[in-house]
Amino acid sequence: MLHTRIKICGITRPEDAVHAAARGADALGLVFYARSPRAVSLEQAAEIAASVPPLVQLVALFVDETPEQVARTLARVPVHTLQFHGDESAAYCEQFSRPYLKAVRVREGMDLAAACAPYTSAAGILLDSWQAGVPGGTGRVFDWRQVGGGFNRPLVLAGGLNAGNVGEGMALLRPAAVDVSGGVESEPGRKDPGEVARFIAAVRAADEQLGSEI
Numbered sequence: 387m388l389h390t391r392i393k394i395c396g397i398t399r400p401e402d403a404v405h406a407a408a409r410g411a412d413a414l415g416l417v418f419y420a421r422s423p424r425a426v427s428l429e430q431a432a433e434i435a436a437s438v439p440p441l442v443q444l445v446a447l448f449v450d451e452t453p454e455q456v457a458r459t460l461a462r463v464p465v466h467t468l469q470f471h472g473d474e475s476a477a478y479c480e481q482f483s484r485p486y487l488k489a490v491r492v493r494e495g496m497d498l499a500a501a502c503a504p505y506t507s508a509a510g511i512l513l514d515s516w517q518a519g520v521p522g523g524t525g526r527v528f529d530w531r532q533v534g535g536g537f538n539r540p541l542v543l544a545g546g547l548n549a550g551n552v553g554e555g556m557a558l559l560r561p562a563a564v565d566v567s568g569g570v571e572s573e574p575g576r577k578d579p580g581e582v583a584r585f586i587a588a589v590r591a592a593d594e595q596l597g598s599e600i
């Protein structure tokens with residue numbers, strides 16, 4: 387059967403991390419971008435990390451951060467994967483010697499292949515929605531049809547996902563992973579246990595359905 391990986395992003399509280407992991411999330415995202423309502427301090431991140439069971443990946447998100455600050459974060463928080471949401475070059479992303487996801491925000495009419503081409507070293511490309519001045523966590527769905535059939539990179543689908551639409555996105559794009567933040571929240575940064583459970587159940591149901599179609 388398929389096993390689409392699930393990342394619950396924008397975790398700000400240990401209890402939300404523990405619940406998401408218990409429900410089967412494969413990865414948890416911590417936002418180190420001060421302008422986000424989901425931003426966490428190093429102290430908060432270390433406390434959340436200490437609450438996470440083994441083998442659940444921690445993902446640290448940055449937006450055009452200084453390498454020094456990224457290094458300070460990695461020295462304090464046991465992060466497995468990095469996620470870059472700004473204009474970071476491939477060389478910038480590679481310097482930390484960790485698996486990384488490069489976020490590409492999909493805009494109408496863009497050359498998606500060209501936008502993704504430099505990041506051949508990325509563990510995956512996270513396709514997200516574009517909104518002026520908002521590097522991520524928009525709560526908006528982009529036009530999935532813009533991702534042509536020739537998209538041949540490990541895909542993390544993000545942007546406005548929720549329990550009601552994630553199955554459709556999986557059927558259309560067959561991503562390696564799905565990523566959600568706003569769609570499982572009661573308010574920015576506060577995950578709703580019921581929504582998290584419903585989202586994970588919807589992904590697993592889609593895995594079952596799509597797996598049977600192979």
Ligand SMILES: O=C(O)c1ccccc1NCC(=O)[C@H](O)[C@H](O)COP(=O)(O)O
Nearest residue numbers: 395422522523524525545546566567568
């Ligand atoms: O979540 C944020 O507030 C955020 C802020 C700045 C950069 C990235 C951010 N989130 C990155 C993610 O991976 C989100 O899960 C992704 O953008 C999807 O968010 P949503 O549309 O709310 O599900």
